[in-house]
Amino acid sequence: MSVTTILQSAKQAAPALGRANTKQKNELLALIADALETNSNRIIEANQVDLAKGTANGLTKGLLDRLTLTQERIQGLASAVREIIALPDPVGELVRGRTLANGIRLAQVRVPFGVVGCIYEARPNVTVDIAALAIKSGNAAVLRGGSAAEQTNKVLVSVIQSCLAGAGFEAAAISTVDEYGRDGAVAMMQARGLIDVLIPRGSANLIQTVVTESKVPVIETGDGIVHLFVDESADLEKAVPIIINSKAQRPSVCNSLETLLVHEAIAQDLLESLIPAILDAGITVHGCWRTQELIDCVPATDADWATEYLSLDLSVKIVANMDEALEHISRYSTHHTESILTESIANADRFLLEVDSAAVMVNTSTRFTDGGEFGFGAEVGISTQKMHARGPMGLAELTSTKWLIRGDGQIRG
Amino acid sequence: MSVTTILQSAKQAAPALGRANTKQKNELLALIADALETNSNRIIEANQVDLAKGTANGLTKGLLDRLTLTQERIQGLASAVREIIALPDPVGELVRGRTLANGIRLAQVRVPFGVVGCIYEARPNVTVDIAALAIKSGNAAVLRGGSAAEQTNKVLVSVIQSCLAGAGFEAAAISTVDEYGRDGAVAMMQARGLIDVLIPRGSANLIQTVVTESKVPVIETGDGIVHLFVDESADLEKAVPIIINSKAQRPSVCNSLETLLVHEAIAQDLLESLIPAILDAGITVHGCWRTQELIDCVPATDADWATEYLSLDLSVKIVANMDEALEHISRYSTHHTESILTESIANADRFLLEVDSAAVMVNTSTRFTDGGEFGFGAEVGISTQKMHARGPMGLAELTSTKWLIRGDGQIRG
Numbered sequence: 001m002s003v004t005t006i007l008q009s010a011k012q013a014a015p016a017l018g019r020a021n022t023k024q025k026n027e028l029l030a031l032i033a034d035a036l037e038t039n040s041n042r043i044i045e046a047n048q049v050d051l052a053k054g055t056a057n058g059l060t061k062g063l064l065d066r067l068t069l070t071q072e073r074i075q076g077l078a079s080a081v082r083e084i085i086a087l088p089d090p091v092g093e094l095v096r097g098r099t100l101a102n103g104i105r106l107a108q109v110r111v112p113f114g115v116v117g118c119i120y121e122a123r124p125n126v127t128v129d130i131a132a133l134a135i136k137s138g139n140a141a142v143l144r145g146g147s148a149a150e151q152t153n154k155v156l157v158s159v160i161q162s163c164l165a166g167a168g169f170e171a172a173a174i175s176t177v178d179e180y181g182r183d184g185a186v187a188m189m190q191a192r193g194l195i196d197v198l199i200p201r202g203s204a205n206l207i208q209t210v211v212t213e214s215k216v217p218v219i220e221t222g223d224g225i226v227h228l229f230v231d232e233s234a235d236l237e238k239a240v241p242i243i244i245n246s247k248a249q250r251p252s253v254c255n256s257l258e259t260l261l262v263h264e265a266i267a268q269d270l271l272e273s274l275i276p277a278i279l280d281a282g283i284t285v286h287g288c289w290r291t292q293e294l295i296d297c298v299p300a301t302d303a304d305w306a307t308e309y310l311s312l313d314l315s316v317k318i319v320a321n322m323d324e325a326l327e328h329i330s331r332y333s334t335h336h337t338e339s340i341l342t343e344s345i346a347n348a349d350r351f352l353l354e355v356d357s358a359a360v361m362v363n364t365s366t367r368f369t370d371g372g373e374f375g376f377g378a379e380v381g382i383s384t385q386k387m388h389a390r391g392p393m394g395l396a397e398l399t400s401t402k403w404l405i406r407g408d409g410q411i412r413g
Numbered sequence: 414m415s416v417t418t419i420l421q422s423a424k425q426a427a428p429a430l431g432r433a434n435t436k437q438k439n440e441l442l443a444l445i446a447d448a449l450e451t452n453s454n455r456i457i458e459a460n461q462v463d464l465a466k467g468t469a470n471g472l473t474k475g476l477l478d479r480l481t482l483t484q485e486r487i488q489g490l491a492s493a494v495r496e497i498i499a500l501p502d503p504v505g506e507l508v509r510g511r512t513l514a515n516g517i518r519l520a521q522v523r524v525p526f527g528v529v530g531c532i533y534e535a536r537p538n539v540t541v542d543i544a545a546l547a548i549k550s551g552n553a554a555v556l557r558g559g560s561a562a563e564q565t566n567k568v569l570v571s572v573i574q575s576c577l578a579g580a581g582f583e584a585a586a587i588s589t590v591d592e593y594g595r596d597g598a599v600a601m602m603q604a605r606g607l608i609d610v611l612i613p614r615g616s617a618n619l620i621q622t623v624v625t626e627s628k629v630p631v632i633e634t635g636d637g638i639v640h641l642f643v644d645e646s647a648d649l650e651k652a653v654p655i656i657i658n659s660k661a662q663r664p665s666v667c668n669s670l671e672t673l674l675v676h677e678a679i680a681q682d683l684l685e686s687l688i689p690a691i692l693d694a695g696i697t698v699h700g701c702w703r704t705q706e707l708i709d710c711v712p713a714t715d716a717d718w719a720t721e722y723l724s725l726d727l728s729v730k731i732v733a734n735m736d737e738a739l740e741h742i743s744r745y746s747t748h749h750t751e752s753i754l755t756e757s758i759a760n761a762d763r764f765l766l767e768v769d770s771a772a773v774m775v776n777t778s779t780r781f782t783d784g785g786e787f788g789f790g791a792e793v794g795i796s797t798q799k800m801h802a803r804g805p806m807g808l809a810e811l812t813s814t815k816w817l818i819r820g821d822g823q824i825r826g
Contacts, residue, residue, distance in 0.1 A: 019766060098788065104777055106787060113799050114769070192625070196799050212605070212628050217800045238822035245824035339818075352817050353432060356527070364517055364820030373825070374519060374816075375511065386526050386609050386813035387630045388801040400799035403787075404765050405752075407777030409651035411658035412786070 003180050003187040007142060007194040009172035010115050014140035017173050018112040022089040024167070025135055031163040032132065033081040039159050040074045046151040047124070054148055059122075067122050067149055077128045080378075084132045087377040090395040091138045105406045110399040112138030113196040117188045119210055121202035122148040127156045130199075131174045133380055137398040140173040142195060144185045146202075150178045189214040196400075197388075201381055204308075219393070222384030223308045224254035224336030226366045229325040229351070232265040234341040236273050238363060242341060243274060245365040248281040252310050254382060255337050255359075255369040259305060259315045261325045264290070267318045271295050283312050290318040305332045322347060326354055333357060336384050337369040358384055358391035416593050416600040420555060420607040422585035423528050427553035430586050431525040435502040437580070438548055444576040445545065446494040452572045453487045459564040460537070467561050472535075480535050480562055490541045493791075497545045500790040503808040504551045518819045523812040525551030526609040530601045532623055534615035535561035540569045543612075544587045546793055550811040553586040555608060557598045559615075563591045602627040609813075610801075614794055617721075632806070635797030636721045637667035637749035639779045642738040642764070645678040647754040649686050651776060655754060656687060658778040661694040665723050667795060668750050668772075668782040672718060672728045674738045677703070680731045684708050696725050703731040718745045735760060739767055746770055749797050750782040771797055771804035 017025075036043070047069040054064050069077075090110050097107040116139045118130045127145050134141035145153040153176055161171035177184030188195055189210060198218045200210035211220050228246055230239055246257035262270055271294050278285060286304045287297035297316070304315040305328070319325045329338055339361035340351040348362045359369040369392060371379025376394030383389040389397040430438075449456070460482040467477050482490075503523050510520040529552045531543045540558050547554035558566040566589055574584035590597030601608055602623060611631045613623035624633050641659055643652055659670035675683055684707050691698060699717045700710035710729070717728040718741070732738045742751055752774035753764040761775045772782040782805060784792025789807030796802040802810040 015767070015769075018769075100786070100788065104781060108804075111769070215625050217630070217798065219800075235822070241824050242822065249825055348819075354428070356428075356431075356524070357815070359816040359818055361818040362820060363822055364818055365824045367825040368517060368818060368820075368823070369816070373513070375513065385630060387632075390814050391521075391816045401803050402770070403772040403782070403804045405772055405774040405777055405781060406761075407775065407781075409648070409655065409776055410781070411654050411778045412662055412780040 003177050003184055006172070006175050006177055007115075007187065007191050009170070010140045010142050010175050011194050013170035013173035014112070014114045016169055017135065017140055018091070018114070018138040020138065020169070025089065025138070026085045028135055028163060028167040028169065029081050029085045029132055031167055032160055033078040033085075035159045035163050036074055036078045036081070036128065039155070040071055043069060043074055043152065043155050043159070044071070046155040049151045050149055059148065063122055063148070067124065067152070069124055069152060073125070077125060080129060081132045084136050084378055087136065087395060089136065090399050093396070095401055102410050103408060104410050107404045108401050109404060110396065111402045113398060113400050115140045115142060115195050116398060117142045117144075117191070117195040117198040117216065119144045119185050119188060119198065119200045119202075119206065121146040121206060124149050124152040124156060126201060127153050127176075128160075129378075130380070131157075131160050133378055133395060133398060134174070137395045139398060141175070142188060143174070143176045143178070144188060145176065145178055147178070147181060153178055189216060192216055199381060219381070219383050219389055219397075220385040221381035222254075222334055222336065224256070224384075225258050225306065225308050225332055225334045226255060226337045227259045227261060227329050227333060228257050228339045228341065228366060229261040229322070229329070230263060230266060230270055231322060231325075231340060231342040231344065231347050232263040233343040233347065234266060234270070235343055236270060239270060239341045240273050240277055242339075242363070242365050244277045244281055246339070246367055247283055247314050248312060249365070249367050251312050254308075255366050256310070257314065257366050258307065258309055259317065259332065261328060262316065262318050263322070263325070264318050264320055267291075268294055271316075281312065283314050286313060286315040288317040291316045308334070322350065326351075329355055334384060336382065337361065337366045339364060339366050358382065416590050416597055419585070419588050419590055420528075420600065420604050422583070423553045423555050423588050424607050426583035426586035427525070427527045429582055430548065430553055431504070431527070431551040433551065433582070438502065438551070439498045441548060441576060441580040441582065442494055442498045442545055444580055445573055446491040446498075448572045448576050449487055449491045449494070449541065452568070453484055456487055456565065456568050456572070457482060457484070459568040462564045463562055472561065476535055476561070480537065480565070482537055482565060486538070490538060493542060494545045497549050497791050500549065500808060502549065503812050506809070508814055515823050516821060517823050520817045521814050522817060523809065524815045526811060526813050528553045528555060528608050529811060530555045530557075530604070530608040530611040530629065532557045532598050532601060532611065532613045532615075532619065534559040534619060537562050537565045537569060539614060540566045540589075541573075542791075543793070544570075544573050546791055546808060546811060547587070550808045552811060554588070555601060556587070556589045556591070557601055558589065558591055560591070560594060566591055602629060605629055612794060632794070632796050632802055632810075633798040634794035635667075635747055635749065637669070637797075638671050638719065638721050638745055638747045639668060639750045640672045640674060640742050640746060641670050641752045641754065641779060642674040642735070642742070643676060643679060643683055644735060644738075644753060644755040644757065644760050645676040646756040646760065647679060647683070648756055649683060652683060652754045653686050653690055655752075655776070655778050657690045657694055659752070659780055660696055660727050661725060662778070662780050664725050667721075668779050669723070670727065670779050671720065671722055672730065672745065674741060675729065675731050676735070676738070677731050677733055680704075681707055684729075694725065696727050699726060699728040701730040704729045721747070735763065739764075742768055747797060749795065750774065750779045752777060752779050771795065
């Protein structure tokens, strides 16, 4: 089969999934959750092939870990699918509606996109996640999961396709183009009219390639150079746990803190209070010259301000005032998440108004920018673009809308 | 000044407009409406230069007409700006909000995109329209209006820029790159990070170029091969006026009817009832072979089904059943507007569910797919894509959103 045939088959399979009611989609998801468990040995066998190849190719320990599926992790994948069953169906949700003066009834309702494409790297859990989210939102999905996980993804998709066929849907509704390597990804980016929206997930490099090369509309899920500004009125008893939580609770993810900005009037007190917690958490501070005068730290260079560490490193800059903090954020932020710690309502309001990011916070940990924490129940990714979806994306963000217009013979005057 | 400087200046000017309150923006719009009127002679002078050039270059009568500004039309532009003053400000509108179990208050509010780009052709009214809509929604705008209207647009933008400066905003907030010709358009399509969203308005050719070449996110405003299906249960007394209104009320626009699909059981009755109205309206029917057996008409070829006439031509096809109608629509529709005329609730529901278009109608004229008719008060265009906006776009569609997250020391467990 050619890539184009796969894409066309996915498009043809999409309407039936789009029209399926919630009960039918949930029954399909239940089949998939069960099939993942009953096929776990087969999945692990395929995964072993990928792991052996990855080891031979010198993949890093971190990548090998993300690639690995165990009985326990497969159980986790099945549980994630079952959690999606419990979520409300976004399809058919009324977004807006009104009756016009002439009696025409307008209703804007959510409808599936049609075919969702996802390009990602070496994380077999994304295969199951995106397939389940696509099914629940009535979409077909075409997946390109990276050559490192090719054998694992092949088995996962074949398990899902068996369930689709068993539930009376076309198997092609969830397809992979992994076997075509990079050509598969290129074909997806060219597939105007076949793929309705493309979501890249993975490294900044992968995302940039897709965003700039794709002719299909893309939802950009970007990296996070996340800032936290401690103003002069901040409450130190709140500040220390928020900073440590923002940085250290899970440093490898996009909503973790990278740069701490501190008002000069509170810098000495704050940094003194922070030191024990920083040492305790194993955080390495990269400090500006003023920070260097107050605490032991690695001298920060300009490159630090533009770095998403994704590790227990933290750059710290002392600023003269809020203007300087906002300028720094405006220059270096990736528009993901920014937080202010303040007891001043005026400063909080100014920060909320002026910072142009997907999530802007007052007195909370930056780790809260998360679909699960927002109550979405599942997360497709975190959008850092401004079109269609911004911030954590749940099932609703995998839908478009349609205007239903009901009349009784009206014509336009 | 280079194109890049213009784009950078627009980006720098955007935040002040984004933060301006409704009163400030409305005062600016009132200044612009007045200035259009007081500068009407200057505008008409520049317009005469464009018209003379257009005549020399052999522009069609239609294009010359769209290019022409008269005192009356300038008065119309000023009135349109004043109507935008009266519309609600979309910025700050609460989209969703909730308080999480941990006490964090989440609010998703509308915020301006930042910089909106518009690429269009030889319609100076779009210059004023987009500028006013951008200002009301807190956005800066960069405009590329086509060489045919270059002198007119230059004066219009300079009038608007004087008003911006007079109201304390940076003049660069509304800018044109017309002087750079095609290079200006190319620079806009490359301007990731400077332009947040690009809206092409004009010919199918222009839109296709922008959609496939742009590296900036695009909202596609497409053409309409609009279908109307008359099923066997349709009420002929409603059907005739709806069909004539859909086709003939304003045939040159995207929501006018192009293809009439008729169930075979009602074909003879319907076409007989239609003939006098068709003759009266001056409509030319391009009929399928079965239509040719019933009425005098031009034989339709396959090309007719794929043609947006934008004239008093109408293709007519007799179908055996609703399946055939839906298949025809699925094959030839541009996903703009489709309508069914029926008295059967089952057929209406099936049509509303299965037709995948921005607007799907029952028993109304297709001409109702319109921002004004929907009560939006102003229309940026009609989106035929599925991301961000679908169907008529008002001020809300010129905004993104931002999550405001207010806490009191919460950290993630």
